[in-house]
Amino acid sequence: MDKINLLIIVTVISLFISLFLAFFLLTVKTKHKISNSLFAFFLIISAIDFSYPLFDLVSDGPSNLGMLRNLLCFLQLPVFYLYVVSACYSDFKFKPKFILHLLPFFIANAILIPRFYSVDLASKISFLQNYQNEIELKFNHALIHVQMVTYLVLVFMILRKAKKLYLENYAGTNIKSYNWLFQFTIVLTVLYAATIVKNIFKFSDYPYISAGIKVGLLAFQLVITCWYLFKALNNPGLFRNIDSKLKLVSDIVLEEKKKEQPALKENESNEELVKLRKYMIEEKPFLNPSLTIQDVSKGIEIPVRDLSLLINHKLEQHFYDFVNTYRIENAMEILKDVTKSKVTVLEILYDVGFNSKSSFNTAFKKHTGSTPTDYRKSL
Structure with missing residues (x-):
């Protein structure tokens, strides 16, 4: 009973x-x-x-x-x-x-x-x-x-x-x-x-x-x-960010091979790579926490398909990691600046484009091997 x-x-x-x-x-x-x-x-x-x-x-x-x-x-x-x-x-x-x-x-x-x-x-x-x-x-x-x-x-x-x-x-x-x-x-x-x-x-x-x-x-x-x-x-709002029409880079590369055409010519890809890096450094689009590859594509006038191949295939980095690298580099500069020693880690992560402490700490440790707090103390 x-x-x-x-x-x-x-x-x-x-x-x-x-x-x-x-x-x-x-x-x-x-x-x-x-x-x-x-x-x-x-x-x-x-x-x-x-x-x-x-x-x-x-x-x-x-x-x-x-x-x-x-x-x-x-x-x-x-x-x-x-x-x-x-x-x-x-x-x-x-x-x-x-x-x-x-x-x-x-x-x-x-x-x-x-x-x-x-x-x-x-x-x-x-x-x-x-x-x-x-x-x-x-x-x-x-x-x-x-x-x-x-x-x-x-x-x-x-x-x-x-x-x-x-x-x-x-x-x-x-x-x-x-x-x-x-x-x-x-x-x-x-x-x-x-x-x-x-x-x-x-x-x-x-x-x-x-x-x-x-x-x-x-x-x-x-x-x-x-x-x-x-x-x-x-988690009141689950993600719904991806367009189902997007293709994986591996599929794009396979399509290009079937056409017997190089995905990106070497000279063109080098020029576009220089253009991309210059844009990231000068315009700092990574400060936008919701940045997408489409946003960068518009900013440097390179088709999304070519830009995706450039980053994911030539650089062998996901766009997510590529952007986070610039965010972490920017965060490291702030942490090194003695005039900004009173700026908290939380303020820094928001300033450089992150909107989550856990994702910032994970990306920072992946890039530097230490946490933001430990990195600041070691300077």
């Missing part, structure tokens, strides 16, 4: 937090409405999925609604995948082809119509009691496992590409948001891996192990839900 009460309490708390956060995301005024709506939808589907202790409490037995609730898990990762894409790319829009993401959900429900959805209660009970031998349930469990692995791989691929595009084209500090999404995906991967193990034991000779893992997953879900809320409060 105590165990049941504990499960109910944990479920109620998780439901409240998930639905509260979903309501907030759906009602808050923001320019990221699509991303917020997708994340809210993901939270709602997840809440319905782990609400089974409450559902079982009020249910008189197997029902079509109960089975439909179970199969909503087929929508979780497709919605999460679309959320990640919308969070990464500023030009994200819903497209008709996204309907294909619903296909596994419809297939899983369709195969249950003959022997579950369309039969009487006694037949439903018999079907579920013999679940280890029912081909439809085995197929659905195999399908959900394939879907989990496929979507998690796709999400990691999207994040990897988006991060690389960001580093090649932007010099802001929103890279922290990518790190959060990576953490988010890793946590979900652990959750779904445990779910796969649970399902394997469910169809084995040790179903009681599956039941134990199920209880553990419910508790883990509460921790994750609280973590969602904490992150949402500390």
